[in-house]
Amino acid sequence: MNQTNSSWGGRFAEATDAFVAEFTASIGFDQRLYRHDIQGSIAHATMLAECAVLTVAEKDTIVQGLLAVQADIEAGTLVWSVALEDVHMNIEAALTDKIGTVGKKLHTGRSRNDQIATDIRLYLRDAIDHLNGELTRLQHALIDLAGAEADTIMPGFTHLQTAQPVTFGHHLLAWNEMLQRDYERMIDCRKRVNILPLGAAALAGTTYPIDRARTAELLGFDRASENSLDSVSDRDFAIEFNHDGALIMMHLSRMSEELVLWASAQFNFIDLPDRFCTGSSIMPQKKNPDVPELVRGKTGRVYGNLFSLLTLMKSQPLAYNKDNQEDKEPIFDTIDTVAGCLRAFADMIPHIEAQREQMHTAAAGGYSTATDLADYLVKRGLPFRDAHEVVGASVAFGIVERKDLSELSLEQLQQFSSLIEADVFEVLTVEGSVAARDHFGGTAPNQVRAACLRAQVFLAQR
Numbered sequence: 001m002n003q004t005n006s007s008w009g010g011r012f013a014e015a016t017d018a019f020v021a022e023f024t025a026s027i028g029f030d031q032r033l034y035r036h037d038i039q040g041s042i043a044h045a046t047m048l049a050e051c052a053v054l055t056v057a058e059k060d061t062i063v064q065g066l067l068a069v070q071a072d073i074e075a076g077t078l079v080w081s082v083a084l085e086d087v088h089m090n091i092e093a094a095l096t097d098k099i100g101t102v103g104k105k106l107h108t109g110r111s112r113n114d115q116i117a118t119d120i121r122l123y124l125r126d127a128i129d130h131l132n133g134e135l136t137r138l139q140h141a142l143i144d145l146a147g148a149e150a151d152t153i154m155p156g157f158t159h160l161q162t163a164q165p166v167t168f169g170h171h172l173l174a175w176n177e178m179l180q181r182d183y184e185r186m187i188d189c190r191k192r193v194n195i196l197p198l199g200a201a202a203l204a205g206t207t208y209p210i211d212r213a214r215t216a217e218l219l220g221f222d223r224a225s226e227n228s229l230d231s232v233s234d235r236d237f238a239i240e241f242n243h244d245g246a247l248i249m250m251h252l253s254r255m256s257e258e259l260v261l262w263a264s265a266q267f268n269f270i271d272l273p274d275r276f277c278t279g280s281s282i283m284p285q286k287k288n289p290d291v292p293e294l295v296r297g298k299t300g301r302v303y304g305n306l307f308s309l310l311t312l313m314k315s316q317p318l319a320y321n322k323d324n325q326e327d328k329e330p331i332f333d334t335i336d337t338v339a340g341c342l343r344a345f346a347d348m349i350p351h352i353e354a355q356r357e358q359m360h361t362a363a364a365g366g367y368s369t370a371t372d373l374a375d376y377l378v379k380r381g382l383p384f385r386d387a388h389e390v391v392g393a394s395v396a397f398g399i400v401e402r403k404d405l406s407e408l409s410l411e412q413l414q415q416f417s418s419l420i421e422a423d424v425f426e427v428l429t430v431e432g433s434v435a436a437r438d439h440f441g442g443t444a445p446n447q448v449r450a451a452c453l454r455a456q457v458f459l460a461q462r
């Protein structure tokens with residue numbers, strides 16, 4: 001053999017071109033799989049010994065060796081080699097360096113194809129658990145803030161025009177619902193991630209008497225995969241994960257957009273803590289909401305990663321193809337981006353300060369209780385369409401007079417309908433308006449407090 005790769009160079013007459021070696025290597029980015037690679041190898045060796053493919057002594061030597069390699073990696077003393085291509089061959093070479101020839105027996109009955117598929121699944125499973133932890137932390141922060149702001153009245157919007165008064169707590173609980181679905185999607189994705197591909201070997205399975213169910217059990221997988229060809233080839237579970245991550249980002253981006261608007265001088269609904277903002281080098285008055293802006297911006301890269309992965313997979317014939325090596329960077333980038341954004345949000349939300357007076361003033365403007373006046377007339381027997389017209393005329397009058405409905409006199413209101421009486425002012429206040437929406441899912445402070453309680457109990461039980 002002349003300088004060819006020691007793991008597969010047997011049939012090669014010349015060494016790999018230096019650039020090709022670099023071009024095809026994945027060690028630059030797949031080294032972060034090392035812990036999961038070693039975890040998978042230990043389970044594989046353990047199963048092989050139980051099936052008498054390895055002796056117990058060989059297995060023990062291999063397991064000790066793998067743990068020593070892991071210690072070296074964590075101490076920063078292992079030098080990754082591009083010539084060894086990827087994390088799997090780097091670790092195997094380091095193992096053989098440490099324990100000698102027996103290290104070469106570890107790869108019995110497996111291939112890098114089922115090995116990498118196993119590594120990514122183990123890695124993603126941990127990533128899902130981490131992201132769900134961060135989602136939970138953020139949900140707690142939102143629910144706590146919602147409880148504190150259950151009575152705070154703000155304008156609710158449709159088309160970004162003042163629509164009806166809502167409570168700030170209610171708005172925050174809407175965000176919590178979005179995140180709750182994101183959490184559930186991740187749990188669902190985890191079921192399809194948590195399946196063992198190892199044993200598929202290169203593509204057709206192996207001739208050794210292996211026990212795949214045992215390897216699955218050792219690694220905490222729910223079961224072994226059904227079909228060896230499918231096991232080494234598809235990355236749909238990773239695409240699904242990225243999709244679920246993209247939805248998390250979509251939600252965080254929408255929240256970011258609202259936070260940015262609310263923190264502006266024009267809205268002035270909230271104050272973001274200084275330590276989550278930055279200043280301007282030229283405009284001394286500025287306090288920029290960088291964190292939500294960046295989260296909104298980072299959403300694009302997670303969407304991009306989703307498209308990379310979909311496109312990567314779309315025309316691959318069965319079974320494994322080298323194309324799949326390109327799945328790592330998008331997957332890792334999605335994990336890092338979503339984790340970072342969730343962390344920033346979970347840290348920031350508890351410190352948001354509602355500018356309650358400003359919110360109240362904004363809610364009281366814009367004729368936000370017009371629907372309440374229509375409902376009042378309907379309850380006095382006017383058909384809704386007629387009530388709508390009466391209120392429309394009252395609003396037009398108010399605009400001319402530069403007065404909100406609650407600021408018009410009883411006589412002025414009565415010009416539009418004789419059904420209006422003095423008690424109308426109870427429904428024209430924003431307090432009356434939100435308190436009246438007192439049903440399951442409604443914005444009344446009572447309902448928000450009850451919803452917070454349910455959400456808290458729900459989080460504690462899940």
Ligand code: ARG
Pocket residue numbers: 026030086112113116322324325326
């Ligand atoms: N680095 C490869 C990947 O990420 C590992 C599997 C390589 N298998 C092979 N037959 N070249 O997919």
